[in-house]
Amino acid sequence: MAQPPTDRTSTHPGTAAAPRPGVQALRDRPRARVLVVGGGINGVGTFRELALQGVDVVLVERGDYCQGASGASSHMIHGGIRYLENGEFRLVHESVVERNRLLRIAPHYVKPLQTTIPVFSTFSGILNAPLRFLTHRSGRPGERGAVLIKIGLSLYDLFSRQGGSVPRHRFLGRRKALAELPALRPDVKYTATYFDASVHDPERLTLDVLRDGLAAGAHARASNYVSAVGITGAGEGAAVRLRDGLTGEEFDFAAEVVVNTTGAWVDATNGALGAPTRFMGGTKGSHIVLDHPELLAACAGREIFFEHSDGRIVLIYPIGDRVLVGTTDIDAGEDLEPVCTDAEIEYFFDLIRHVFPSVRVGRESIVYTFSGVRPLPRHDDTAPGFVSRDYRIEKAALPGGAGQGMLSLVGGKWTTFRALSEHLADEVLALLGHGRSVGTGELPIGGGRGFPTDEEGVQAWLKAHTGPGIDAHRAEILLSRYGTRAEDVIAYLAKGQDSPLKSTRELSVREIAWMAEHEQVGHVADVLIRRTSLAFRGLVTAELVQEVAQHLAPVLGWDPRRTRQEAQLALATLAHRHRSSAAAEGALV
Numbered sequence: 001m002a003q004p005p006t007d008r009t010s011t012h013p014g015t016a017a018a019p020r021p022g023v024q025a026l027r028d029r030p031r032a033r034v035l036v037v038g039g040g041i042n043g044v045g046t047f048r049e050l051a052l053q054g055v056d057v058v059l060v061e062r063g064d065y066c067q068g069a070s071g072a073s074s075h076m077i078h079g080g081i082r083y084l085e086n087g088e089f090r091l092v093h094e095s096v097v098e099r100n101r102l103l104r105i106a107p108h109y110v111k112p113l114q115t116t117i118p119v120f121s122t123f124s125g126i127l128n129a130p131l132r133f134l135t136h137r138s139g140r141p142g143e144r145g146a147v148l149i150k151i152g153l154s155l156y157d158l159f160s161r162q163g164g165s166v167p168r169h170r171f172l173g174r175r176k177a178l179a180e181l182p183a184l185r186p187d188v189k190y191t192a193t194y195f196d197a198s199v200h201d202p203e204r205l206t207l208d209v210l211r212d213g214l215a216a217g218a219h220a221r222a223s224n225y226v227s228a229v230g231i232t233g234a235g236e237g238a239a240v241r242l243r244d245g246l247t248g249e250e251f252d253f254a255a256e257v258v259v260n261t262t263g264a265w266v267d268a269t270n271g272a273l274g275a276p277t278r279f280m281g282g283t284k285g286s287h288i289v290l291d292h293p294e295l296l297a298a299c300a301g302r303e304i305f306f307e308h309s310d311g312r313i314v315l316i317y318p319i320g321d322r323v324l325v326g327t328t329d330i331d332a333g334e335d336l337e338p339v340c341t342d343a344e345i346e347y348f349f350d351l352i353r354h355v356f357p358s359v360r361v362g363r364e365s366i367v368y369t370f371s372g373v374r375p376l377p378r379h380d381d382t383a384p385g386f387v388s389r390d391y392r393i394e395k396a397a398l399p400g401g402a403g404q405g406m407l408s409l410v411g412g413k414w415t416t417f418r419a420l421s422e423h424l425a426d427e428v429l430a431l432l433g434h435g436r437s438v439g440t441g442e443l444p445i446g447g448g449r450g451f452p453t454d455e456e457g458v459q460a461w462l463k464a465h466t467g468p469g470i471d472a473h474r475a476e477i478l479l480s481r482y483g484t485r486a487e488d489v490i491a492y493l494a495k496g497q498d499s500p501l502k503s504t505r506e507l508s509v510r511e512i513a514w515m516a517e518h519e520q521v522g523h524v525a526d527v528l529i530r531r532t533s534l535a536f537r538g539l540v541t542a543e544l545v546q547e548v549a550q551h552l553a554p555v556l557g558w559d560p561r562r563t564r565q566e567a568q569l570a571l572a573t574l575a576h577r578h579r580s581s582a583a584a585e586g587a588l589v
Helices: 021-028 041-052 081-086 089-105 128-135 146-160 174-180 202-214 263-272 293-299 342-355 414-432 455-464 472-494 509-518 524-531 542-556 560-578 581-587
Strands: 031-037 057-061 110-119 170-173 190-199 220-224 226-232 239-244 250-260 283-290 303-307 313-319 322-326 366-374 391-396 405-411
Touching: 021 220, 021 226, 021 250, 031 041, 031 414, 041 057, 041 202, 041 220, 041 414, 057 202, 057 226, 081 089, 081 146, 089 110, 089 146, 089 190, 089 414, 110 146, 146 190, 170 174, 174 190, 202 220, 202 472, 202 524, 226 250, 226 263, 250 263, 250 414, 263 366, 263 405, 283 342, 293 313, 293 322, 303 342, 313 342, 322 342, 366 560, 391 414, 405 414, 455 472, 472 509, 509 524, 509 542, 524 542, 524 560, 542 560
Parallel strands: 031 057, 031 250, 057 220, 110 303, 250 405
Antiparallel strands: 110 190, 170 190, 226 239, 239 250, 283 322, 283 366, 303 313, 313 322, 391 405
């Protein structure tokens, strides 16, 4: 029986296609000092760190950038207040410092997020908390009451003060809480409100980090849809066997150090490279995206972050005019390409009723779903919610005895990607005997350089970048999508005849060409899911898929047969992986 397509599905039908510059650059010079395998945020961050130090570094990713767990996150940049009860104080401190830092160096994508915890008891959990802290193996945890949450938020505030300007938390009693959030359960006793941060477009932030690395010079190269499938030779002649996922062609690539940042696939990657490991024990996390104005209004512009009836910490989170609901935390087992199940959807509807009992939500409001596997360490009988979100670096010799060694990243989370990448890069630099010359702690990321700091600055930027073919609305979309790198895109658009797509005014013909030429687009789904937020917001139609395919074709060298295949692949991927009803209807045509 044929398997349903996934985001990582690659086709190489043998029809005409333009050579990919990224792959050609690897084949022209098939060696580097460092090969990073894995293009999620931690792999891309490590690539940027090494490239900025002048290291000859290459990154390959078997799918598209930010396609695995990095693209299936809860879109939060947070300190992890719930990690306090796990005793992970180092991780919480590092997380809040990095959260504050990302608000400064990536302001185009990372924004402050007001978060409210509804509290339904006063003293619950005080006796159970020490047991959970010590064993991490308790069953259903007792409800966390106001006293316990107050202690946690006070500690969180203390950690948050370093390099930050976010307000301290505040508690409200029932009357004031219901005045602010009238749709809450009427038996709410308190609300606790504090600030974290969000990243609405994690895929675009990952691309920005990648482009920073590529801009460092010719010594930095990267390609998506390239996988590491084996080792050839031995000793000084040993090399990693790479496979182009879009053509099926294979070639050898030599490196002194191999860095495995493939997340939940770390063990599988090490096995393919002849060094089997059993480091990983990831958990599945799913989310749904709803088009539901009543639920959006109930959130009042803030994330609702709370304990569900089973003790899990879950969230309801407004993103633009949509609402994100998540997340589950289930042992993934061998399924590293999960989808959101019917049971998980019912769980999400139940958690909405848990805090907003008067808000009715049905499946007709779902516009998108997504799932990923958190790259957590093997955890035996530890409950999934108590598995450490911290990371570690495992070192080993390269198979065949060549080079300086292999490093495997176990764990890691979005918020700490810069600090983690810095640490991992420093380990590589030590192996190479190469010093650090550039710090990234206060180095702006991509389109965050010169990004307007307030609404007045945004309006001034928009006014300065409107003109023929770019009205204020279009300029606003481009600024949101690219940050100040939108200036380069606007200059590109102005150099040729351009027009918006018929099926959406958020994309134009030449912007699709820009993405294909500058952002390594391999499939139609890359544009819809990871270069824009059109799929996430439920705005994909069969007509839009066809248009994008037709305009990618001349840039990527697709013939009519390949163009049809790519459109159908996108429709099928959206239908099977993300429950996109409009796309599913189109796939049946």
